[in-house]
Amino acid sequence: MGTGARPSFGVARPMKGGAPAPATESRLGLSLDMGGDQFPDLDSADLPGLDMLDETPESIALNEAMTRLSDRANSVADLGPRVEGFEASVHKIKEQVLPRLLERVDPEAAATLTKDELAEEFRPIILEVLAELKLTLNRREQFALEKVLIDELLGFGPLEELLTDPDITDIMVNGPEQTYIEKKGKLTIAPIQFRDEEHLLQIAQRIVNQVGRRIDQTTPLADARLKDGSRVNVIIPPLSLRGTAISIRKFSEKPITLDNLKDWGAMSEKMATALKIAGACRFNVVISGGTGSGKTTMLNALSKMIDPGERVLTIEDAAELRLQQPHWLPLETRPPNLEGKGAISIGDLVKNALRMRPDRIILGEIRGAECFDLLAAMNTGHDGSMCTLHANSPREALGRMENMILMGDIKIPKEAISRQIAESVDIIVQVKRLRDGSRRVTNVTEVIGMEGEVIVTQELFKFEYMDEGADGKIIGEYRSTGLRPYTLEKARQFGFEQAYLEACL
Secondary structure: OOOOOOOOOOOOOOOOOOOOOOEEEOOOOOEEEOOOOOOOOOOHHHOOOHHHHHHOHHHHHHHHHHHHHHHHHHOOOOOOOOOOOHHHHHHHHHHHHHHHHHHHOOHHHHHOOOHHHHHHHHHHHHHHHHHHOOOOOOHHHHHHHHHHHHHHHOOOOOHHHHHOOOOEEEEEEEOOOOEEEEEOOEEEEOOOOOOOHHHHHHHHHHHHHOOOOOOOOOOOEEEEEOOOOOEEEEEOOOOOOOOOEEEEEOOOOOOOOHHHHHHOOOOOHHHHHHHHHHHHOOOOEEEEEOOOOOHHHHHHHHHOOOOOOOOEEEEEOOOOOOOOOOOEEEEEOEOOOOOOOOOEOHHHHHHHHOOOOOOEEEEOOOOOOHHHHHHHHHHOOOOOOEEEEEOOOHHHHHHHHHHHHHHOOOOOOHHHHHHHHHHHOOEEEEEEEOOOOOEEEEEEEEEEEEEOOEEEEEEEEEEEEEEEOOOOOEEEEEEEOOOOOOOHHHHHHOOOHHHHHHHHO
């Protein structure tokens, strides 16, 4: 090493004999001798399964998940199909014909006719107007124009064709230019459009006026219902920033039973039997679930098991329950008038219902202090009362009931509230809408009583997720926990002891 030269780091030597391997250069520019028998070169062929590392099920699933995330992050919002072609041309002609048609028709007289009678009356007038406008239409266009005009005058305009489709369960109008529908649990955009915001507002007003409600600047949101029992919610600007929004929850014209739900995979055979017994043996039932999970459908199905000789009262904000009993009286709340007075709440109706000699009281949904009135009814000789509420699990449903009672002005300790719930409620049925669009009963839970300050429950049935099919359908199984039901004594009084025991074990 010469004078002033930088000392070298030296070269790594093999620890035992063997020809030195060629030196490789490190990132620092240093010569590293990696040879020798001590550290032989690794050959992928010598390692079994090394070439398969990238193809393990875990890595494939990870790659697929990352690809889906990337696709979603880079996707562009699609506002859906526009109304065009034949439909657009019919709507354009409708805009020209409608004002002239209204000049020749008495609206009050037209309102007394059915749609078919009105179509007969309109046909010659429409032909006359078309001749005036020098428009020639073929038979198909004439029929389409008649339908659109009658829907506009007597029905709900563009919403009519969606309302008559039995496969559609939800209609969501987000302003005049965008409408979504739910079919078989999946959301898709509907090929309909409103003329403008004023047109959409007119239809919203027509819907709510039918049930004595109103929608305007002083009351910009309203709950209503259609003649077939479908539930409607309307919210208008300035609360809705994209124009008038209408949400319609349609209900099947044919009553849905627990057997139907079992056949559709919403529950198992044993669960259906246990719930039938719960309905027949006057168990106090709370149905818990998220929005659109099927709470009201479950309540309607359970009501089929009520004895026809019992007097049943239902109480709701907007009447949507359709019980399958002969002795059934539906009650509905009333919003305040323009001066902000005259409102009748669910709590008021529950108190009044207790004076109407009911056997059972059924609440469409509990949201506040009326929960205490319902528990009082369950505890004072109105066994078999039912209600629905929003919660994600049976334990959360109990917590929500406690919170709802505390929302009122009732000055009683929390422990007393918990005890009241534990003594009143027999069973909580948890329903969920899974991500594949299917609706399932995920838990059937009994409320046993109190232990200290805690409400004690035991699970009778639960749905266990197992896998997801290639078509995106969720695969799972309904399992019985095999516990002896605490409510067996109630079932014994009605002669269903053995059937209930066999269903649960």
